[in-house]
Amino acid sequence: MSPPPAGSGLRARAGNGIALLALAAAGGLMASWQGGDWWLATPATSRWAAAGVALLAYVGLTAGWLWFAHRRDRAMLPGDAVSHDATWVVHASQTGFALELADLTAASLHTAGMPVQRAALEHLDGERLAAIRQALFIVSTTGEGDPPDPALGFVRSVMGKSATLANLRYAVLALGDREYQHFCAFGHQLDDWLRRHAAQPLFDLVEVDNADDGALRHWQHHLGQISGGTDLPDWDAPRYSNWTLVERLELNPGSIGGSAFHLALAPPSGTAPDWTAGDIVEIGPRHARADVDAFLASRGLPPEARVTWQDETFTLADVIARSQWPSATLTSPDTTPQSLADAALPLPHREYSIASIPTDGTLQLLVRLMMRDDGSPGLGSGWLCQRAALGDGIALRIRRNPNFHAPSANVPMILIGNGTGLAGLRAHLRARSHAGAHRNWLLFGERQRAHDYFHRDELERWQADGHLERLDLVFSRDGDPHRYVQHALRAHTETLRDWIGAGAALYVCGSLEGMAPGVDQVLRDMLGDAQVEDLLTAGRYRRDVY
Structure with missing residues (x-):
């Protein structure tokens, strides 16, 4: 899927209408220059009538579309009421691509039976945002890391102030181009601001490089999870x-x-x-x-x-x-x-x-x-x-999932996961074993040691040969004092602080429900919100959760 031409949106449609009027005026002017028949065989009266009817129909359809699209774009204005049951799909677009993806996102949620409201970011103020319970933000970055022009008012009037957003669950689809230094900068800026004001992410920010179809299908995958519509068709069929x-x-x-x-x-x-x-x-x-x-x-x-x-x-x-x-x-x-x-x-x-x-x-x-x-x-x-x-x-x-790629081999890694989330962590441990990186700490949780200790021989071999410096296991149905992996993490507060102080990176893989937010809360309790946000900003705290 490629971005639409620049100028999408209301201004572009208004421009199209003006262009049509200008062409009509030019045509009339040129016709006035002709003193006689303008062609060797002037069209019959019946054909003139048919052409007139066709022209009027075209003008009517064009005007109707402009009116409908104008109403669609203005459907959510600052004075409108907030629907608490709806999931809001909010877009900030420079060229119209974010608007296009917002329409596709809203249509997918609607197909899954969810109530949806769609709005441009510039139509939200602090009061309305605080009243929203669930929102999906689809935002582009322009220039050298700047927000789209229409979103500047929101950045100044809303993001420039404090807000209480503890009731908001959200996700961000960030559009950008990796050829620019500040890739997806506004998406990250918005995500950071929402988190700092207590909003709860539904899942981690999804970056899209130049309309990459894989990243867009990843977003659709998440839409299926939050809507329960796991059989929704892909927007573009992948080539396997x-x-x-x-x-x-x-x-x-x-x-x-x-x-x-x-x-x-x-x-x-x-x-x-x-x-x-x-x-x-x-x-x-x-x-x-x-x-x-x-x-x-x-x-x-x-x-x-x-x-x-x-x-x-x-x-x-x-x-x-x-x-x-x-x-x-x-x-x-x-x-x-x-x-x-x-x-x-x-x-x-x-x-x-x-x-x-x-x-x-x-x-x-x-x-x-x-x-x-x-x-x-x-x-x-x-x-x-x-x-x-x-x-x-x-x-x-x-x-490719660059947001979950490992740091350099000399950086210590803390790997935290539960259930089948061990898969992504195992790949990292295998890669670091080949690279000779041994400063690794794995915290893993499942149900029963006798049955659910996945890849036990491999993990214990790594621990014995020093590839795993620390291995902490939690089995929730065995009566362990630390019931879940986040509880085991809390029990090792001083060790965690030592590893973080030594420059360690945190990688979390597994369940979005329970484990991931539980680990995040423990990290904030142990390290403080400011340090956790600094780790996120520096790329030292990464998650692959589902």
Whole structure:
């Protein structure tokens, strides 16, 4: 997806209207210069009438669109009431791209059944902002780290003052260009200001470099999580590579929690994919083949029929396996294999932290099998942990996640996580082991030591050979005095301060509910808000939470 031309928004549409009027005036002036017939065969009266009707219709449609768009942009003004039940989608745009993404975001939330209000940032004041309960901010950066021109009033009149925002849950999508020194500066400035005034992040800031589709799908992934609409289609269909599932091992048989699996995937033949510890993998899930065959049989369509889908040729069964199935209203006795494929939308992708490094030879994951309320497996985890067979192809795309890349090898690392969040931390530990960096402290929490001590042999070997300077474990169902990982962190206050004083970086990976905010609160209690904010600003406190 590329940004729209500069000038989007109300000013651009007003300019378009003025341009149309100017062209009409110019046309009239030129016509007055003609003394006689202006063409060898002057149009008949009937054609003049038809042309006039067409022109009037065009002018009417243009005026109608300008009026509608003007009302849309002015739907939220400072005097309007705040809906406490709605999620606010707030944009600050220089060229119109943030506005476009705000429209897509609002549409996704609306499709998931959430009440939504959309507003330009300049239409918010301190009082209205304090009354909002949940907001998604989509903001661009212009010039050398400046806010968009329309947002300057908000920066001066609202961000220049103190505010009480403890009731606000928020997220920020920051748009920028890495070629500039101050990449996504205004997004970070807004995020810092909101946090400093007690607003609670729904998830960490998402940076978008030049409309990068991977970052935008990451934002959509979060939208699905907060709305419950996990089957919402991607705005742009990702292009996957075909990897092979070569290993699957259940790590916690007998656990009272959900089953967790170690998975290994081999890259396409002849390729040498590269990634960095902290990066994310996007998986294109599939329906079970038996379900696909039953779906097509109920409609009398041959599964092996060849169809065109997304500019490539597939069997109909392959398309339906990768798609949200068309509704019954789109399948009738007249439906053909191609018409069914034309109506099929790709399944939304799923994201997982990579648990290995390229020198391991395979891309490894740690995935928990999620179960729906009706007892059926989740779409992505069900595909990876149950339905896909060893040797099957897995649609996969690696997405860079620079916000969770490691510091240099001479910087101490404190790694904190729970559950399958160990995946991202394991990748960092493997990378640092190869780099000879041994100043590492891991705090990890799960349910039962006997079942949920993931990668136990590896962790204890690292501890024995000195690669892990400290290893603190918490198992909540075993009666440990420190029930969760944040409680273990609090118990080691002095050690934490010593490591931070020595320049350590904090990396947190795991659950957004409970663990991540719990760890953040402990850090603030132990170090103070000012030092935690300084760590965030310096890039020494990073999170990959979900």
